[in-house]
Amino acid sequence: MSTEAVAQTPKAPKANPPKEGGKSKKSKKSDQFLLKTPKGTKDWADKDMIIREGIFSSLTQLFKKHGGVTIDTPVFELREILTGKYGEDSKLIYNLEDQGGELTSLRYDLTVPFARFVACNSISSIKRYHIAKVYRRDQPAMTKGRMREFYQCDFDIAGNYDTMVPDSEVLNILCDGLTNLGINDFKIKLNHRKILDGIFQACGVKEEDVRKISSAVDKLDKSPWEVVKKEMVVEKGQPEEVADKIGEFVKLNGSIREVLEQLKSSEALSTNESAQKGIEEMAILADYVDAFEINKFISFDLSLARGLDYYTGLIYEAVTAASAPPKNASELKEKATKDAKDAKKDDEDASEYVGVGSIAAGGRYDNLVGMFSNGKSIPCVGISFGVERLFSIIKARVAKQLDAISSTQTQVYIMAFGGGEGWNGFLKERMSVTNQLWKAGINSEFLYKNKANIRKQFDAAEKSGARVAVILGKEEFPKGEVRIKTLGQGNDSDEGELVKTDDLIQAVQQKLADLDKDGLDQITRLIKAI
Amino acid sequence: MSTEAVAQTPKAPKANPPKEGGKSKKSKKSDQFLLKTPKGTKDWADKDMIIREGIFSSLTQLFKKHGGVTIDTPVFELREILTGKYGEDSKLIYNLEDQGGELTSLRYDLTVPFARFVACNSISSIKRYHIAKVYRRDQPAMTKGRMREFYQCDFDIAGNYDTMVPDSEVLNILCDGLTNLGINDFKIKLNHRKILDGIFQACGVKEEDVRKISSAVDKLDKSPWEVVKKEMVVEKGQPEEVADKIGEFVKLNGSIREVLEQLKSSEALSTNESAQKGIEEMAILADYVDAFEINKFISFDLSLARGLDYYTGLIYEAVTAASAPPKNASELKEKATKDAKDAKKDDEDASEYVGVGSIAAGGRYDNLVGMFSNGKSIPCVGISFGVERLFSIIKARVAKQLDAISSTQTQVYIMAFGGGEGWNGFLKERMSVTNQLWKAGINSEFLYKNKANIRKQFDAAEKSGARVAVILGKEEFPKGEVRIKTLGQGNDSDEGELVKTDDLIQAVQQKLADLDKDGLDQITRLIKAI
Structure with missing residues (x-):
């Protein structure tokens, strides 16, 4: 505790200073204290603000194009609202001090406050966007863009609609959101919780173990299968043959229709209700994705699991080589140039994207609103753009032009x-x-x-x-x-x-x-x- | 404490629901909890958002017109940064729970974070605007627009410049900010801390009592002189003749030149260095206010004291009859109509504005940056617009047109x-x-x-x-x-x-x-x- 309190905020490797308060100064009152922003937070200023406002403006315009309206919720919520929504990550929630009165916590994301908002106001359908800061007491890694205070840009559709229709529109928004920002070399990894749960069931995982096995699978973007298998067998007590069966499934990826063919031919899944339901929905999605002409961006990837508890259907995240945390600014620039050249390469080759951070992610969560409204469920699906990572990619790209302009707009x-x-x-x-x-x-x-x-x-x-x-x-x-x-x-x-x-x-x-x-x-x- | 925890958030008297979470519901998990936003906070949605974004956009455009650039600072600061900056109001600061690591608190205003930013980055001059939420653990009175989470729109000029030049530009921005929003019936009450301090000294207040007598004077907009005098004599231990002498001064108000005449003729002030310095500066300001043609909005009012400790020179606040908290929406509408008619009345008559809340306020604070940078002082002057009150006034005015439009921008x-x-x-x-x-x-x-x-x-x-x-x-x-x-x-x-x-x-x-x-x-x- 005391060592952390005097540690200086590490400087991010950026040419234009992002104004991180890393300076130590003495106060006039002679008791020494550090003059800086809290750990994992930073100031935004100057041309960084111009870029960030450019990103917000581009996304806002897109959200409005799809009929979105915006809302604003308090930065803190009653603690009970957030409790039990984030699984293992609940420990990262920032609490406000109990100074008398209600117990409150800073919001961890914009999704739970949105569900609370929908329930509070008895809304039956809404397309809403929300651009705001969220808070996580994570170990910050500013060089990797992992902060304790950061922005999310969310678009969600709530309402009772036909299967996969709003879901496919959200995927369309994801694609347009990125291409509008000049990012074309991305891949959307896609999976379905019902298929994933069906696979676990068919492979012999007990119902009570499904979520924790799912969270092990979620680590496949960072760790090789052997490590994940070991976690399943040693830490999470699954028989080795169960893990091996799961391993056969989670290595599958390709176009929606390709992977669907393989799943349909699986005898193990043929009698599993959950998996069949998911397969049926994915077949519908394949058509809609064609109608929106976004098929080329999509990779159906059974290794995608997503950490959060509240997802119930389709899940997805967008990854790009350029979203890999750069070691320094010049490397990022090189990468951006390379990526631009590579953009026309085989779209189905998802392997090169493994291991890099996501720049946007989301999914369907049909039961979250119900948790706030006596079970009266409003199905929801949404996408969250990660502003900090988009910012890094775009900043590297426009760095040169930025030199030529002024932060002020004085004429x-x-x-x-x-x-x-x-x-x-x-x-x-x-x-x-x-x-x-x-x-x-x-x-x-x-x-x-x-x-x-x-x-x-x-x-x-x-x-x-x-x-x-x-x-x-x-x-x-x-x-x-x-x-x-x-x-x-x-x-x-x-x-x-x-x-x-x-x-x-x-x-x-x-x-x-x-x-x-x-x-x-x-x-x-x-x-x-x- | 327990009664507060179960109290429902009071509904604001608005025709269009501001989505306050006042509903009580049972959770699925059978432990009962209230489904609402924390006390003193609310959701913003629908047409309220359109109005608020209209206000932000109008002010942003104005700030840019004056060469302003925007910054963004973390919503919480190291607790030490905020300590000792707000006088009596420090008790209203929200602390984050000590979960290990640094002690932090939610920002109370945007001014102290700005000064911290200027010191952190060794900035010698900047004109910055910042539109963001601030937090005060005050007793909320939502019907009066007093919230625990609310927006401020701040514009500040930091730098070593000639006396009263940036100050007068800030007053110009204050006037344009309000008139651009269609608010014309306002009055800027103006005073100078050096004059006020000089008056207290000349009347016989001891140095160590100056700030507490100043905070008593600050209550004159809500209480009659008799009550304030009693506070000075009974609670704050001043001899009655001292209070009476102060009373003669603080009742003065009028145009800058009128009040200056009276101050210059005061024998008591003629030998007071602080007062003479303030009088000199106000004489300079009178010229600049003429050059900017904003004289008609200004009332030099010696009863204005402003609560915050950090002001060192000119202080001001804008008040309007329409900024009085309405009892209900229709009353507000009536008032708005009446005010529009009255707008052309005698501009010097400030008495009708007494007792209503301010819609914008600010002043000069030359020592705040120095508190963060070993005493290396960067003089600052600024203005903060109170969004919630502006919002109420404008909402009442555009209520009718709002019915005719949609929140979405679908074509x-x-x-x-x-x-x-x-x-x-x-x-x-x-x-x-x-x-x-x-x-x-x-x-x-x-x-x-x-x-x-x-x-x-x-x-x-x-x-x-x-x-x-x-x-x-x-x-x-x-x-x-x-x-x-x-x-x-x-x-x-x-x-x-x-x-x-x-x-x-x-x-x-x-x-x-x-x-x-x-x-x-x-x-x-x-x-x-x-």
Whole structure:
């Protein structure tokens, strides 16, 4: 405990500082304390925020395209709401201190609060999206993008509908969500809890052992079969032949129809009700996935189990080579380049994706709402995008363009030129002119100094990213004239043009429109491109 | 404690339910628990979200106009960071449970995390905005908009600049922020900590009593002078003549120049260094406020003290009659109408605003960053908009328009018409057509049923807010034709038009453009109008 309390937050290997508070300073009050953010959390700022807002905006637009509405729930819930929903991971829940009153905990995901929301408000159907932070007291590994506070972008469909119809739309959203962000080299691993449970039953796993064997299978993306088998036999007490039978099934993967053929030919499963139900549903899904033309992204993979207890049907996660935690930024860049080249390779080859983290995941959970509403069940299916990993991939891709843009969206910088006897710096005049530009909706700044020298004003203008300077000259301004000058490279020798103060707004608007036409205003376009 | 645990969250008096989890249900597991959000918190959904996002979008645009960049800090901070920053209110801080590791607490405001961020990253100047939730273990009064979890919208300027220049820009932002949201009947109460401290000194308050006398004065917006005087004399041990002298000062209010005249004529203050410094700064501010043309909104009010410890200079808060907590929605509506009429009344009459809550507040805090960085001070000034109160005012104003719009932004609903022998409901065909529309960027939905009857599809389309239906007819679609029909009132008898399937996208885009031209697509405009 005490060693952790003084440990410094490790720095993430990023070129642009993500502002992790890793600095140690003394407080004025002389009792020493660390000036940093809590372990596993970080500040977001600067161009990182531009990228993240670009991701949110892209996903929000997609969710709305599918009829989604957004909700916002409290960051903490009554502790009882969260209890018993996350299996082994419940130990990662952050509790608020008991300061009198209700016992509460920070939300672990957005799914349980959504189910609570649906039950609370007796909603029978909704398509909702929710972009917000969730909290897990995990051992943070910031270099791998595993944080204690991180964002999730969730889209869920609740309601009684025909089999696999909303499920296939959610898969469609998953594909569009990633391709809209410029990520094309991904694979969606897909499985069905009913088939998985049927396999376990058919292989001789007892009903009470099914969940723990499922959680062993879930480790197959990180560990080889031998390790998982050992866990089943040694730790979880299954006979070796049971484990071997399971091993035959969980190595299967391929297109939905390919794997379905193999499952249908299995004698062991032919009499298992759960497996047959799942097989039937997967056959329906195969058709819908064709109708949405997303078949090429999908790999039916019987080794996918997913940890959470609440899934009841289809489960899935999207993986990509680029989502592997990079050791450093340059390696990530190399990988991104390589992946772009590889993107056109055989889509069915899922093997290269094994062992890398998922960038989005989800599934069907038909009983969760019922746990909050006297068993009145509302079936749900959803997807959660992992913002931190998407962010890392995209940041590596747009790193170069980012250098060229400013974090601010300032368009115009208002300056005063003058000096000598009686020169007062035109501060009030600059304020008044800036105010006119603001009223006209133009993003404008000026230097907060009474008398500012020319160099300092140009430096501040450059830092602001402004493309146009409005200059109040000592001689010109009293005559009712101001100078408008284009800023930026190649315009140093531009003297600008004198306009009447009364015509200023129109002249500035014209200038900004011309610059935009010339393709000089790159910020908006880059943000859209993210 | 136990009574609090079972108390139901009181319902706010709103026409559109703000989804407060006030419902009591039994869990399946038979141990009874309340299905609700924690005390003092609520869910946001539906049209409330549209309004709130409208407010955020309006303020964000304004902040960017002034060169602001945004940051995001963790929702909890190391406890030491928050300790000793909030005076009496420190007892309201939410602690996270000590589960091993660092001691942390939920942020109480966005100002202290901002100062920590500035110090952590050794920033010398920044204009940042931050829109996020903050947490206070206050006694919630939801009908008055006092919550335990609520949003703040903050804009702050950090950096060494000339006296009152950034301060006046922040006041300008305060004015524009409110008027952009359609709120015009507000008053900014303004005071200066140096003047206030000078007054207390000049009246004979001892140095160590200044802060507690200041916090007594802070209650003048809720209590009459007699009550505050009693607190000073009885509870805080000041001689009665000291209290009386203070009473003469704190009743002063008016335009900056009017009040300055009175302060300058005070013999008691003439030798007080702190007061003279404050008077000097206020005289400078008077000029800048003129340059920004916001004088009419401002009332220099010596009774304003502000509770927080960290302010060092100018302090202010915006109040409006409409920000008084309404007893019910219709009363609020009446008030809003009345206020609109009164808006043109004498601007100097601040008395009618006494006793109502503030909708925005802020001030200068020059020493807070220094507390985190070995005393290396970065002066700051900022403003915080109170989203919950702005929300209540705006919701009452746009209530009528809200009825007419849908929460979703769906444009097109895809349906199938058919029946009889061999009719399969065209589900896959609807999926495929919808997918084409999605690819073209058109917000589209279809019913998640294999066979859907016509009535149900129209009902779902109406609920979705779609303006156009694309209909796949049993006879027409196999011939390569689809029907496009305008939805909504007055279009029931419209038969629609048949188009070739290949021309569908173009025809739908044309139809949507025509409808928008006709002014039928009100959603976007209403959102913008908020």
